[in-house]
Amino acid sequence: MKELTTDHISQQFNIELETLRQHFLTMGGVVENQVSDAIQALLDSDGGLAEEVKDRDATVNQLDGLIDEECTLILARRQPAASDLRLIMSISKAVGELERIGDEAKKIASLTISLIEEGESPRGYVEINRIGQMVSSMIHDSLDAYARLDLDAAIKIAKRDRSIDMEYKTAIRSLVTYMMEDPRSISRVLNVIWILRSLERIADYSRHSCQHLIYMIKGVDVRHTPSAQLDEEIQ
16 A cells, blocks of 8 residues: 555654554454355354354454554544545545444354254255355455555456345345245245345445545545446546
8 A cells, every 4th residue: 555655754654554554454354254254154054163253253343443543543643635545534434344244244153053053044055155255255355456456456346246236136036935935944044045135235345345445546436336337437
């Protein structure tokens, strides 16, 4: 992220920005692992791993609070302008997206524990695996884009959300049809549907994170721009 900032006279300011960057990427790594482990816990019926995912939410919340405090102190002490201000505001907003992703991972872990206790759902695990891989890749690549300040990658990743939405809708239709055919499965299949809903939301938050990165680099707010029009809006 140094390429986006000006050459500050104050070395301490440079250190503060680099520390903020490192804490953001650290939080991203924790959240990325939280999501992948939540999905794996479900597929393996691993209640112990699901509990670990839930426990990691405390770490995510601590990092969220730490980064929020760092952003506030930099704004108060340095009164940054231009690209520095965009960097801090974008990270502040992207951290909120990471915290929400962590919350959804915790929900998946809790639902996994319920499914283990009730008995596995007869349907939906194939869809969870497929959509889960797409979502995990989206999180990883969005963090990589932040680390490299890659505008093109941010745009491409944001567009992936449409494919995940289509997969999600197809999966939901299939599961609803199955519940109608076998009412005895409703309780367990509903838990699967809620897990898929959490994955769909995680994709949304990853898209939002990429939108904040686009603003950081280009100074263009694309939060309300349809994915198909991103390139045109940025140009």
